Amino acid sequence: MPRQRHRSPGFALLLTAAIVTLAVVGAAHLAAQPAGDEAPTVMPRYDANGALHLPDDYLRWTFVGASLGLSYNDEPPQRESFNHTLMEPTAYDHFVRTGEFREGTMLALLVRSTEADAMPARHGRFASDVLAVELAVKDKERVEAGWAYYDFRGGANALTTAQPQPPGNRCYACHIDHAARDNVFLQFYPLLADAAGLTVD
């Protein structure tokens, strides 16, 4: 039986090592990629000075809200802009599952110019250039209210890192006063509320 000749203690050791290694590598792989659709949790990244990095892939985040000409001031805006809100996908999945914005949740607001007169459209406006990018990030270690707001501006003034708005900034009070859920204006995001099975009054 020629095969038996290979069954030396060395071969047994090799086999055991291979099985143990497979098990260890397999376990590490499962830990990095949770079961089902769930991707590894994505968290905000800060530089040594505590400035938030604008994530490279934020334009691929999940679309949750849209408006035109939305303004919180008494006077109507001089020029209407489109606002589009995107949410980091792993935080989105968590919200859809639990109805909660977990620590590290990031929402991006794109402020965009309007454009018209492109065929075949004979009426209406579509969203064009990104004028400004703002992020809202849930991070209790930075801000007592739980959320901090960052302005990355746009165009020639666009930033890749930004410090949080200072505590006196009106973003904070307005979000605390008016947000339908945990400092987030869920009242403007029916797609997001629906996806989590929530009703906003």
Next chain:
Amino acid sequence: MPRQRHRSPGFALLLTAAIVTLAVVGAAHLAAQPAGDEAPTVMPRYDANGALHLPDDYLRWTFVGASLGLSYNDEPPQRESFNHTLMEPTAYDHFVRTGEFREGTMLALLVRSTEADAMPARHGRFASDVLAVELAVKDKERVEAGWAYYDFRGGANALTTAQPQPPGNRCYACHIDHAARDNVFLQFYPLLADAAGLTVD
């Protein structure tokens, strides 16, 4: 030197086995997940009657375009709606890389009602209920022009499968006549054109 005592032939074999196994498992992992951001290609699914399934996850697709009140008719629309265009992410990645819509590319158009009067907004409108969902799918085997159009309607009439619009439908001629690129109205999607480094005249 106590450490040297462990360097037996058995240990060397174990170490070799572990390294080989790691290499094999690592290679298998790379094969299942292509390099970079690239995920496995997602394609449209049809039922036995040739109807297209509305993908479960289309609300998670990549956001590429937005408009309000866009109409292709001479008369202005009686009621303005928001239109939001989402693109299946693996086809989006392909387009960003190559500037081409590959076979199987899927674009979803959400037609949505407008809503106002939700604090803190004092002006403007935001997108609310999804009134209709339409898909454009590149599939040369089905349609000579390369793209087919599907109407999944919305609300109480929402469908989960749909047949392509018949060949005489005005979608086809209008897209052929006016699309900036390969039957797609890229002129309304500056974010998508920018991401692929394209300029639309």
